[in-house]
Amino acid sequence: MDATCQRSNDASPSEPGSRVLSDQTETRTINLALQGGGAHGAFAWGVLDKLLEDGRIAIEGISATSAGAMNATVLAYGFAEGGPEGARKALAAFWRRIAHAAGVSPLQQYLFGMDFAPFVQAFDVFVRLFSPYQFNPLNFNVLRRVLEQSVDFERLRRSSSIKLFLSATNVRTGKVRVFKNAEITPDAVLASACLPTVFQAVEIDGEAYWDGGYMGNPAIFPLIYECSSRDVVVVHINPIARPDVPITAPEILNRINEISFNSSLMREMRAIAFVTRLIDEGKVTDGAMRRMLIHAIAADDVMQGLGANSKLNADWEFLTHLKEVGQAKTAAWLDSHFGDLSVQSSVDFAHYL
Numbered sequence: 432m433d434a435t436c437q438r439s440n441d442a443s444p445s446e447p448g449s450r451v452l453s454d455q456t457e458t459r460t461i462n463l464a465l466q467g468g469g470a471h472g473a474f475a476w477g478v479l480d481k482l483l484e485d486g487r488i489a490i491e492g493i494s495a496t497s498a499g500a501m502n503a504t505v506l507a508y509g510f511a512e513g514g515p516e517g518a519r520k521a522l523a524a525f526w527r528r529i530a531h532a533a534g535v536s537p538l539q540q541y542l543f544g545m546d547f548a549p550f551v552q553a554f555d556v557f558v559r560l561f562s563p564y565q566f567n568p569l570n571f572n573v574l575r576r577v578l579e580q581s582v583d584f585e586r587l588r589r590s591s592s593i594k595l596f597l598s599a600t601n602v603r604t605g606k607v608r609v610f611k612n613a614e615i616t617p618d619a620v621l622a623s624a625c626l627p628t629v630f631q632a633v634e635i636d637g638e639a640y641w642d643g644g645y646m647g648n649p650a651i652f653p654l655i656y657e658c659s660s661r662d663v664v665v666v667h668i669n670p671i672a673r674p675d676v677p678i679t680a681p682e683i684l685n686r687i688n689e690i691s692f693n694s695s696l697m698r699e700m701r702a703i704a705f706v707t708r709l710i711d712e713g714k715v716t717d718g719a720m721r722r723m724l725i726h727a728i729a730a731d732d733v734m735q736g737l738g739a740n741s742k743l744n745a746d747w748e749f750l751t752h753l754k755e756v757g758q759a760k761t762a763a764w765l766d767s768h769f770g771d772l773s774v775q776s777s778v779d780f781a782h783y784l
Contacts, residue, residue, distance in 0.1 A: 459772035460489040461662040462654040467497020468668030469742030473750040477757020483515040492594035492658040496643035500597040500623035508582040511590040525581040533745035596653035598643030607646035644692040651699040667729035685739035700783035725776045
């Protein structure tokens with residue numbers, strides 16, 4: 432069962448997850464769980480930027496998938512190079528490169544269709560008729576170049592103080608593969624973000640991998656088993672609930688993808704809620720299970736209004752708009768819930784049940 436936690440809700444600055452700097456500014460150590468979602472990952476960019484700017488948040492580990500894996504990798508590298516400000520600069524440069532690549536690469540015009548609906552719809556039909564092995568036999572992926580321009584992977588593997596857990600889906604076995612710091616390469620990140628209708632499977636050590644969102648979007652269990660902090664902040668990209676039933680073909684497909692890519696996260700949340708209830712009811716008293724404190728930053732009011740095609744929109748104005756939404760939502764979350772960190776969960780588990 433992928434759930435655990437401490438025996439008490441109480442925490443003091445001397446406990447794991449909380450510390451006091453010399454200037455008496457109290458900081459809280461958290462773990463992050465970053466979902467994927469194409470260009471919508473720019474929302475998570477804004478979330479990360481605000482957390483790094485705030486000065487009261489320390490990051491122990493990040494579990495991430497797809498666009499979340501890219502954000503996590505760039506953040507960890509930037510942090511190793513220059514602390515929080517280095518991470519903020521690295522993320523900004525990465526997303527600027529994404530927008531630039533979308534504007535100059537013919538392939539990216541296909542991949543990031545700028546929401547020009549007829550063109551995007553034509554591409555959608557195209558990828559359903561032809562596989563990436565047919566329309567891209569040379570396996571060109573401009574994201575590889577963007578990653579290699581943004582991250583010195585050797586330095587990242589050698590120097591990152593932030594624990595990384597990037598999820599990909601093993602094509603043959605259907606199981607999740609979690610890549611850790613010593614294993615992080617451009618291939619590992621691209622494997623986590625490999626949409627099988629657009630990219631050829633990424634081969635690593637003789638195994639083929641697709642997007643990690645199918646089996647862990649993102650996976651929570653590495654943060655439970657391998658990190659000391661019990662606070663996990665989930666950055667949601669894909670809305671869990673929608674008020675209306677989809678009726679058009681694009682809306683139906685988009686909702687199918689949202690449900691599929693949220694399913695693994697919801698399973699883990701149900702397990703965490705179950706363990707939490709056992710601890711609260713006194714049925715687990717020997718410390719065999721840890722109480723995890725779960726938090727969430729989301730913008731469902733914004734994301735519900737965006738169509739599936741907007742995940743392919745790497746226009747700079749759109750990306751910076753999502754970044755600003757992420758910054759605003761995080762500022763509001765910090766105002767409301769910073770005091771909950773290391774003390775109690777701030778999510779309503781019923782949202783996931």
